[in-house]
Amino acid sequence: MQAVHAVPPQPDSLPVLEERAEILRHEAVNGEYRLMQVAAPDQAQRARAGQFFHLLCPQDDALKPFFRRPMSIYAIDAQGGRISFLYKVTGTGTKALAKLGIGERLDMLGPLGIGFSLPPDEAPGRKTPIVILARGVGLATLAPLVGLARGAGHDVTAILSARSPDLLMSVEETRAAGAQAITITDSQGNSDTGHVAALLDDLHAKGRMGALYTCGSNRLLKLAQEHAARHGLFGEVAMEQQMACGLGMCFCCVRAFREGDATVHRRVCCEGPVFPLEEALGW
């Protein structure tokens, strides 16, 4: 049932493609995360930071993931036609994914969803400095925003939070892209809400926080919302929810959002995964 599927010819005009991309790199980054790079020229051309791909994880005798699995774009190399994913091995689908070897093919649907947008200028001709607040796997989603914002001339500070220092990722890459990276971890005892709040206040006082982006933690979402509301900042959050179609058709991926006085459901796959920070209700 999952076996051979003849992907039909897809005209250039179609925004979403189903491709069988060749795996170029696939390795463990630390005890929990894996990095996978694939060759997908047409998809890389279309991909934007904050969007995701819906991956068909392979089935074998032991693991039979049925649905596709949503995975953020960790890095886009449009010229080289490459896309990278950074993922945590958690359950059936990601375990199956982890078994794929270099040279094997991965069926990917995408790019999907609405990616990040950059804030309007702070003053005429002055780019708004942005702060990225990433915890755990949220980093995978936020990482390409660093390059996007730096490329557009924004000052970027990334606060990278993890359980322990060995689980911190992308610190060098962030710095290499010309952003400041601040690392905080649970084991060092500097990742709690109080510390993060103090960091944000400090960045704001120094004029380095004109917009705020977050993903990966409900706790950080609340904190980011408080700070953004207090200082009147532009902000965005990338959300997760279980998905079936990934295209907006099945309505399984909804989360609650504030719309004026009303609470509404929005589909993470097509109305997100990136949403206005102030409208998200958390989970």
Add this chain to the structure above:
Amino acid sequence: MVDLTVDIGSLRLANPVMPASGTFAHELAQVFDVDRLGALVIKTVTADKRIGNPTPRVAEVPGGMLNSIGIPCKGPEHFLAETVPLYRAFNAPLVASISANTPDEFAKLCEMVSVPGVSAIEVNISCPNIEDDGRAFAMRPEPTLAVMRKLRAASDLPLWAKLTPNAGEIQEVAQAAEAGGADALVVANTILAMSIDITTRKPSLGKVMGGLSGPAVKPIILRMAYQCARSVTIPVIGCGGIMNAEDAIEYMLAGCSAVQVGTATFIHPSAMLDVIAGIEAWCAQNGVARVSDIVGDLAEAGDEGARNWGADMVTEKPKAGKAGAINWEGVA
């Protein structure tokens, strides 16, 4: 060239493959040209506005999925003002799917959605009737007949009655739907089911129970489609677990004039195109000029006594060496 057209009552479809309600929307046009489908059946619209069920709304189970989406709906006004105009961009016939809480509400909605741009109405009578203790209309023949009569009186468009596989005697429900004025049957909706995560001890779905779909249901729904097709004179549209052309051909041989594909689209968004191409190739290989010729063209069961699994087999050892027979030497 194989003629792929099929007639569902007065409505001619370019091919027998269409999406199942709730698994398709205009967003699929981002992946392929949906005008290549036989029809465009869209998500059920309800008479009232609904926000849908709590999450998780889907779960994987071996060979399929559970869903309890709960039909979130912006109401019929939104359907008429936004959805119908949106589908003018497509040429494939639009099939609206509707459901309501009572027969009268259902009939009123049916009349409302009978507008230009809608080619047929799929009446989802698998939904709960609050005037019958919340039992789905199509659980029993009497409420099916009653609601179909009201729906028939409310619209001149072709009406496709979508049955529930949770009914005990689906043939009787099928006959009641025909007697009530249905132009076709869709067999069937999802099978009521559940699953539990033994680590958390929580039901997998936020609503506890939901509908099973995908490959796991195919043998059951195929049997029901076969039974229905033999019990009515109107066309039957098969729907349940179709993942590829072989599955679709099985349904057509069982007596279905057309098929709907749901869950498969979630795995391969262009699965329906593969089904169409596969049916065409199979027909060409088998010398079938018109796909409608295979509808119900089931060969007689059994192998003319050669492979007799009946009671007499126990006492009478069949002779070996007969064409197509199993070699029984050494079996007994």
